[in-house]
Amino acid sequence: MKRKITIIIIIILCFLLQSTLFKTLSIASISPNLLIIVTSSFGFMRGKKEGLFTGFLCGLFIDIYYGSAIGFYAAIYMYIGYFNGFFRKIFFPEDIKLPMILISASDLISNLLVYLFRFLLRRRFAFRYYLLNIILPEWVYTILVTVFLYFILLRINQRLEKTEKRSASKFV
Secondary structure (H helix, E strand, C coil): CHHHHHHHHHHHHHHHHHHHHHHHCCECCECCCHHHHHHHHHHHHHCHHHHHHHHHHHHHHHHHHCCCCCCHHHHHHHHHHHHHHHHHHHCCCCCCHHHHHHHHHHHHHHHHHHHHHHCHHHCCCCHHHHHHHHHHHHHHHHHHHHHHHHHHHHHHHHHHHHHHHHHHHHHC
């Protein structure tokens, strides 16, 4: 229960930072995607179920605040969190290469899916414009922020795991 509440608080904080502070710090009206960092991180740190749960909540916040239909971003983020969960077995906290690769791939995939379902299916074929002006700048900005935010999320996760192990040993 403590883990779920902590994840919800992290999601709310990251959503607020993404939609307020980082909107004012945007570069060429592009801001980093903090919620994709949270979704991917908890996916590969905690597994498929945790990634699915985190992705659903992150996507739901985006749907409610930005989206035109509830469930679009929730579905995309759910799948991203779930597929990042497959990498839990090869995740090592001290190695930053895997998290950077997974988070950057998740950001690219989510933006490509948004382009596919929101623009391409409505016959808006300006992929080059969308790629150069939205996808790549957001991708770079997200990677830069990942370097800092990932270590914060890692410390929170390690602290939660420590308290869970401590409380589990009391019952054994």
